[in-house]
Amino acid sequence: MSKPAARTRLADAAFALFDERGYEQTTVDDIAERAGVGRSTFFRHYRSKEEVIFPDHDRLLAQIRSRLATSSHSTGLVAVSDAVRLVLLHYLDEGDLARRRYALTSKVAALRDREIASVARYQRLFREFISEWMGDPTEAASLRAELMAAAVVAAHNHVLRRWLRGESADPVAEVDQAMHEVLALFSAPGSRPETGDAGTTLVAFRTGQDLDALLPALRRLVEGGPER
Secondary structure, eight states: OOOOOHHHHHHHHHHHHHHHHOTTTOOHHHHHHHHTOOHHHHHHHOSSHHHHHSOSHHHHHHHHHHHHHTOOGGGHHHHHHHHHHHHHHHHHHHTHHHHHHHHHHTTOHHHHHHHHHHHHHHHHHHHHHHHHHHTOOSHHHHHHHHHHHHHHHHHHHHHHHHHHTTOOSOHHHHHHHHHHHHHHTSOOTTOSOOTTSSOOOOOOOOOSSOHHHHHHHHHHHHHTOOOO
16 A cells, blocks of 8 residues: 555644644644654645644635636526535545544634634635625625625535534535525525515504504505595
8 A cells, every 4th residue: 555645644643643732732843753754844735733724725715716707697696506515525525634623623722713714714705706796886785795695604614513513414415405595595686676566565563552453454454445
């Protein structure tokens, strides 16, 4: 059997040492020594011991950006769903490494902060794409894009955490369903009814009258009858 690549050996050595000694107590030299390589080899593959834990965010962001860029206006939301699935599949391919990262970031505050910052980068990318897709420069549209992006990332993270905890037998199907639920909350630009469209408007108000006394008048209003 061939020897694993240096990058893989470094990652395995790092996580083993983090488990044995703790993240803060493990040095780059410790990792290189355990992997059987020199310090210079470590830095050819990783810029820091933190990057051993989060090695692929830049590449994933580039892949998301590329997928979103291939969409048209009519396929924008499909592209968002595809991009979310792409990220989930990356973690599934990592397998046990993803679970070891999850366990480690749950215990080390500095790593949780790094993870939160990474999630913010994903959300910003989705927000920028959705805002452009909506084509509406108003503040209301900006808020809507922010809410959509936050919901997209939350749906992905919900499914991912379930898989990491061993609670999901089919995370791909779950994330597809989650994205269906999220996107159903938001209509496409131009599809929302404008003021004056047919529909029913209900107004809630407070009054000192009993409900029984109000019901006849409310019923006449609903049915279009004259008020007496």
